[in-house]
Amino acid sequence: xxxxxxxxxxxxxxxxxxxxxxxxxxxxxxxTVSFLLQHGYTFCGLHVTSPAGVVExxxxxxxxxxxxxxxxxxxxxxxxxxxxxxxxxxxxxREAADLSGLVFSDHRTRPLxxxxxxxxxxxxxxxxxxxxxxxxxxxxxxxIESGHFRFHVVGERILHLDLRxxxxxxxxxxxxxxxxxxxxxxVAQRACAACAVTNSVAYAHACEQALGLxxxxxxxxxxxxxxxxxRLYNHLNDIGAACAGIGFSPGNMIFATLKERAQRxxxxxxxxxxxxxxxxxxxxxxxxxxxxxxxxxxxxxxIRDAAxxxxxxxxxxxxxxxxxxxVGAITAADATALGAVGPxxxxxxxxxxxxxxxxxxxxxxxxxxAPADPSGDVRARVEMRxxxxxxTFELLDSLLARAIRPAECTPGHEPIATGMAAVESPRGRTFxxxxxxxxxxxxxxxxxxxxxxxxxxxxxxxxxxxxxxxLINKSFELCYACCDR
Amino acid sequence: xxxxxxxxxxxxxxxxxxxxxxxxxxxxxxxLQGRRGASPLQPYRDLRxxxxxxxxxxxxxTFVYRMAPSLSAxxxxxxxxxxxxxxxxxxxxxxxMLVLVxxxxxxxxxxxxxxxxxxxxxxxxxxxxxxxxxxFAEPLLLLAFVLVALGAGSTDLVQMVAAAGHAxxxxxxxxxxxxxxxxxxxxxxxxxxxxxNPDTHLELTMVHEGPLLExxxxxxxMLQWTAAARHWLVLVLAASLFVPLPLTAPANVLALAAVxxxxxxAVAFVETSLAKMRILRVxxxxxxxxxxxxxxxxxxxxxxxx
Numbered sequence: 001x002x003x004x005x006x007x008x009x010x011x012x013x014x015x016x017x018x019x020x021x022x023x024x025x026x027x028x029x030x031x032t033v034s035f036l037l038q039h040g041y042t043f044c045g046l047h048v049t050s051p052a053g054v055v056e057x058x059x060x061x062x063x064x065x066x067x068x069x070x071x072x073x074x075x076x077x078x079x080x081x082x083x084x085x086x087x088x089x090x091x092x093x094r095e096a097a098d099l100s101g102l103v104f105s106d107h108r109t110r111p112l113x114x115x116x117x118x119x120x121x122x123x124x125x126x127x128x129x130x131x132x133x134x135x136x137x138x139x140x141x142x143x144i145e146s147g148h149f150r151f152h153v154v155g156e157r158i159l160h161l162d163l164r165x166x167x168x169x170x171x172x173x174x175x176x177x178x179x180x181x182x183x184x185x186x187v188a189q190r191a192c193a194a195c196a197v198t199n200s201v202a203y204a205h206a207c208e209q210a211l212g213l214x215x216x217x218x219x220x221x222x223x224x225x226x227x228x229x230x231r232l233y234n235h236l237n238d239i240g241a242a243c244a245g246i247g248f249s250p251g252n253m254i255f256a257t258l259k260e261r262a263q264r265x266x267x268x269x270x271x272x273x274x275x276x277x278x279x280x281x282x283x284x285x286x287x288x289x290x291x292x293x294x295x296x297x298x299x300x301x302x303i304r305d306a307a308x309x310x311x312x313x314x315x316x317x318x319x320x321x322x323x324x325x326x327v328g329a330i331t332a333a334d335a336t337a338l339g340a341v342g343p344x345x346x347x348x349x350x351x352x353x354x355x356x357x358x359x360x361x362x363x364x365x366x367x368x369x370a371p372a373d374p375s376g377d378v379r380a381r382v383e384m385r386x387x388x389x390x391x392t393f394e395l396l397d398s399l400l401a402r403a404i405r406p407a408e409c410t411p412g413h414e415p416i417a418t419g420m421a422a423v424e425s426p427r428g429r430t431f432x433x434x435x436x437x438x439x440x441x442x443x444x445x446x447x448x449x450x451x452x453x454x455x456x457x458x459x460x461x462x463x464x465x466x467x468x469x470x471l472i473n474k475s476f477e478l479c480y481a482c483c484d485r
Numbered sequence: 486x487x488x489x490x491x492x493x494x495x496x497x498x499x500x501x502x503x504x505x506x507x508x509x510x511x512x513x514x515x516x517l518q519g520r521r522g523a524s525p526l527q528p529y530r531d532l533r534x535x536x537x538x539x540x541x542x543x544x545x546x547t548f549v550y551r552m553a554p555s556l557s558a559x560x561x562x563x564x565x566x567x568x569x570x571x572x573x574x575x576x577x578x579x580x581x582m583l584v585l586v587x588x589x590x591x592x593x594x595x596x597x598x599x600x601x602x603x604x605x606x607x608x609x610x611x612x613x614x615x616x617x618x619x620x621f622a623e624p625l626l627l628l629a630f631v632l633v634a635l636g637a638g639s640t641d642l643v644q645m646v647a648a649a650g651h652a653x654x655x656x657x658x659x660x661x662x663x664x665x666x667x668x669x670x671x672x673x674x675x676x677x678x679x680x681x682n683p684d685t686h687l688e689l690t691m692v693h694e695g696p697l698l699e700x701x702x703x704x705x706x707m708l709q710w711t712a713a714a715r716h717w718l719v720l721v722l723a724a725s726l727f728v729p730l731p732l733t734a735p736a737n738v739l740a741l742a743a744v745x746x747x748x749x750x751a752v753a754f755v756e757t758s759l760a761k762m763r764i765l766r767v768x769x770x771x772x773x774x775x776x777x778x779x780x781x782x783x784x785x786x787x788x789x790x791x
Contacts, residue, residue, distance in 0.1 A: 248760035319760040
């Protein structure tokens with residue numbers, strides 16, 4: 001995991017299995033990032049922290065499941081920006097600017113979390129004959145979280161979409177500071193209900209890496225099973241939601257039913273439909289008897305058959321094909337630049353899946369699913385969910401072959417002050433950083449897959465018709481609460 | 486033509502029975518989707534609830550906005566009183582199909598104009614789409630009527646209905662082309678899938694629901710009744726013009742009820758089995774309907790020459 005010759009002036013601060021942290025001077029910040037990108041590292045998060053009152057900028061990169069974090073102490077009025085090198089870091093930098101008052105040099109940071117009243121401060125100016133704006137939200141007609149979409153359109157065609165999320169910032173990351181590692185898990189988990197397990201496991205892994213612990217094989221089996229149960233009900237839900245987006249009720253109803261059945265399996269196994277409170281730091285208290293596991297496997301096999309039949313019905317329905325094909329397409333290059341992850345990225349042909357390199361989880365011989373036609377449109381994104389379901393069903397079938405017992409971590413490597421973890425949620429890679437002082441959290445940063453994918457939604461809407469937007473949005477099916485963390 | 490008392494009574498009954506049609510469609514749809522669904526009387530409950538509520542109008546709206554619900558409801562009420570029952574009509578407003586087309590256009594104009602008054606983005610978007618559709622839907626309706634009128638030799642609805650019962654009219658290709666086109670008219674006028682989705686209030690996709698967005702209380706009740714009346718009107722017309730029904734009073738009404746019920750089920754089936762179309766494909770679909778009408782027209786001219 002060494003990356004050739006490091007640029008001069010970079011100083012190794014800490015190193016352990018799967019993580020390396022280097023300090024760089026602010027003027028070498030951008031060079032170091034270019035160096036990492038050239039060596040095949042992918043950007044996975046940037047945040048600001050201020051231990052001992054000094055502002056520090058941290059950027060994390062991942063390659064083959066191993067992390068590389070670089071950190072610098074910039075001039076708070078002139079921090080070096082990355083957005084031209086890594087467009088995916090745009091939201092991270094805007095968030096850092098809003099939350100810590102850091103000013104990035106060489107570009108005007110538009111606010112992300114604070115919401116100025118003047119339109120020109122946060123929207124893109126669009127000029128020309130017959131262009132106008134359509135504002136939707138933050139209050140919507142459906143039961144949905146707050147998000148404001150400002151469309152710049154000509155007639156029905158979308159020229160540009162400005163997103164404004166972050167309406168209900170809960171300050172979760174700040175709430176975690178000062179809490180014992182064990183307790184702050186509840187805070188990380190509550191970032192989002194639909195990815196509760198992913199968030200918890202990412203947080204637990206980050207803590208365990210910081211503490212120098214490795215999950216036992218039993219523990220990693222439990223967590224993998226929980227992650228796949230979460231993926232199952234999410235994917236079933238997402239396919240149904242896409243059908244609802246085009247008013248195709250049979251598809252919507254059948255997948256809603258299957259999702260409900262999957263959630264009842266969750267409740268039977270763990271006592272909670274959304275699998276809340278099933279993950280603990282350094283251990284697992286979850287106990288599933290052989291009998292329950294067997295019943296779950298039987299029900300899951302039933303759900304699998306029904307889901308396969310239903311997907312074929314949906315796939316070969318002419319009026320559905322008409323709506324899905326060629327709508328909301330993004331190219332692989334754009335997806336890479338914007339840092340899109342998960343099914344949305346795989347639908348454009350990027351074979352990225354965090355599950356293929358996760359030493360802390362049980363994914364033997366994992367094959368990244370790929371669509372037959374990686375067109376990056378709504379069809380490809382919905383199809384990705386259907387393509388990933390068989391793997392999930394097979395994994396669950398083997399993971400639940402035995403009873404699940406409480407398990408613990410074992411000491412494995414050197415402890416480190418900052419732990420990092422990436423876990424594949426139903427929507428893609430969720431990245432978590434935990435900085436600690438002893439057993440107390442000093443900084444938590446949770447960058448969920450929804451957070452990573454939102455900029456791609458805005459791009460996918462471009463050049464499509466206004467009435468297609470709900471469908472495009474649903475094909476990503478991202479979470480608003482993941483921003484309001 | 487002065488109608489008998491039974492026909493007049495049934496025409497007035499139509500005003501009251503209209504909400505049953507969307508109620509029935511919704512019920513069948515729910516059953517087809519595996520839901521229990523509301524009773525077919527649900528539209529009446531909604532109307533009662535809304536009727537008791539005060540009217541609230543946005544600031545700075547003028548009479549254009551305030552008049553629209555009563556104007557469109559009145560237009561549809563007149564239209565319902567024109568449609569003949571049991572081979573006769575009351576004759577108060579005549580019974581010419583052109584009047585009917587005009588009344589439907591008037592109702593559409595009233596709601597579209599009302600959308601411009603408060604200037605809300607979503608109402609305007611809905612109204613704009615509705616008007617775009619109507620550029621194609623109105624000629625389609627007119628052409629379908631004309632084809633039937635050609636066979637009947639009159640634009641009088643009473644004679645058009647009577648002609649539908651004659652085998653020599655009902656068996657012409659022109660009549661069948663008109664029936665096909667009228668099927669599309671039913672979907673457009675009722676605002677049903679695949680053209681529009683009556684169940685969605687998803688802001689960006691609304692067509693017919695858009696202009697109704699700002700209305701409340703009695704105004705909304707009137708607009709909802711108008712939508713129900715459109716359902717009643719087009720389904721009753723479809724049954725009268727294209728299904729040979731007995732023309733005497735009790736038999737006609739019973740047969741009509743059966744056919745309209747069957748049509749409700751058919752609409753529910755279409756709506757359940759098809760996703761909503763892409764919005765810019767709708768004019769193409771309606772254009773195909775117009776082409777069918779033109780073919781029908783050509784066949785009538787050709788057939789008339791021999």
